[in-house]
Amino acid sequence: MPVQQDEREPVSSAVGATFGVEEEFHVVDATSLAPLDSPGLAEDLQQGRWGSTVHPEISTAQIEVTTGVCTSLEQVRREVLAGRAAARAACAEHGAAPLPASTHPELHWEDQRLTGQARYLDLFDRWGPMALQQTICGCHVHVGVPDLDTAVAVMDRVRPWLPVLVALTGSSPFHEGADTGHESWRTTWWSRWPISGPPELLGDAEGYRRAVEELVGAGVVDDAHGLYWDVRPSARYPTLEFRVGDVCTRVDDVVLHAALCGSLTRVLAAHAREGRPVPQLRPELARAARWTAARHGLRGPLLDPLAGVPVAPDTAVGALLALLRDDLEDHGTWPEVEATTTALLARGTSAAAQRERVRRTGSLREAVAWALRTGSEG
Template sequence: MTATTLGVEEEFHLVDPATGALVASQQVAAAAVMGQAGPHVQPEISQTQLETATGVCTTLAEVRAELLATRREAVAAAQAAGLTVLAASTHPSAAPEDLVLTDAPRYRVMVQRWAGLATGQDICGTHVHVGVDDLNTAVHVMDRARPWLPLLLAMTGSSPFHDGADTGYDSWRTLWWSRWPVSGPPEALGDAAGYRAVVASLVASGMVPDGSQLYWDLRPSTHVPTVEFRMGDVCTDLDDVVLHAALCRSLVAVLARDEAPAPVVRPEVLRAARWKAARAGLTGELLDPVTAELVPARAAVDALLALVAEDLDARGDLDEVRGLTDQLLARGTSAVRQRQVLARTGDPGAVVRDLLELGGTAG
């Protein structure tokens, strides 16, 4: 049955726990490549990064427990080299020049294909997989979820700084990632045949070898029966990851049952909504996916909760999700907190230390 299962992947930066500096570790990267960094820890393209993947979950309690366990597993893998992991989409003060490529065939092929796009990849993200019955269901959901993706992004912002400077964005990662020609919100695809036709055309163009290298904000997985939400920043606070996963799953459940035609949204408008969400997160106005008008962020979030409330209630998750949402709206995203810490201390190192403490990765 669609949307009964979910799993979460998180990407982290490797940092020195004493100084907060970004550190490339061949030792940690090699262990991850060889599957020796832990059963849920995987390598990433840079030796300054690690990725984790939860098991398949059916309840939010399982999601929370799995996330806590996988974060601890990543910390343990990093501690083997005297390091720890940082749960934020960009490092507050590191520069792209600090990156060192992970030595694995997959990443060498990516660099050969993407050149400087791959070698400058100093951003981390959160991916949520939600189980679907088949590819037609995945595409059906994707076509109807497109207007909601910017709002989900706005609730996760954790990348206000890049290369030591305040970018003015809650999610600079979104702008950085937008340089890739296979990123961003996909166009409406119609059905499985439409998706396969697009993939075949992109393969024929030489851009990608297969669907696994389509880095859209939302895509069907090529290796498990899920639809994968990829637009989120890394949520520093575990509560925010749980909230993000819950909303993604219930959105899939609701939209899978929606028999109305998919909403027609111009790509220019969707890109503008995505930019707006990355720019100010929950501190400004967002595009209401129902009315296509700018509204206060709270109103946009309320519209999403209204859409998924019945599904959340049926799962017994409604009170928890409402509580997590109120908490997020009251305190703001990780990006808001990072700026507050920097304004209070004037010290980027203090920002890193706060992120480590908040993310439970201080080691």
């Protein structure tokens, strides 16, 4: 569900002046840490008992939290912390807790059911069991843009950098009781949908509209709301929505992810205004780079999709920071971004931390316990 705008606050139309974050969480039993299917919690959320920031998701074993429209990284941090606290309070009434990771190590799709909202039932009618097999959660970042042409210009230029965002956010190493060998199994699992992944080059707003019309004509989607691309224009708000990230267990990493998405939007919109050429990225290499990032994360080589060669993770991340540094310095956020990125590269992702706890203890639920503790810290 898209972030909601606070009508009391004027929102700038400048590129990248605003942010919003959506986080999806699995629901777990607060005592056993097992996955918990909770129709009662879903019903409470559908009735709006917990306000405008906590929502039901596609299954009754999931929950979603949204920030308002934020104008600074400090505000993103405050609202993410507040949203997570609200989610914990809502879950606690049902003996549950929200898990800030993209997979629960033991959740099987047969153990959950669809939330009874019309849009989710429509998904099941169209896609069958795939709609119910969504045992994954994601983190979506909305970045303000003034118009559709700007959104598409950024989409065309951001494709080489999306795998780096995948690598920095991995939190889904386990799935249905097994170690997948991936840092972001969510990314690979999500690839089954034909309307997911990196979008092709669209050129401009008219190119985007034609693509939507063709997909609607093919019966694949009803409208632009049904596009699950890694990055897309919001169908409801003046934002570009980055959908590529896993759920970040640490709040620091959520803020970093929002900062990178915002800066990428500003920098690449400026490139478009300056008439710089769009990177000509082969679709096969775009998909390969995405898969490589999901597989290795920060543990092993990433694929430079423009050069078509493997590179070290710190090389890929360093190239991204070099692209964004001037913009981040202009916005006063470079010290925070640099420090958080350095810490992340040193300690590894949530996926790495979860895997290490399971290795040491032999218990998949120790990964859950770690994520619950770490995700509640400020």
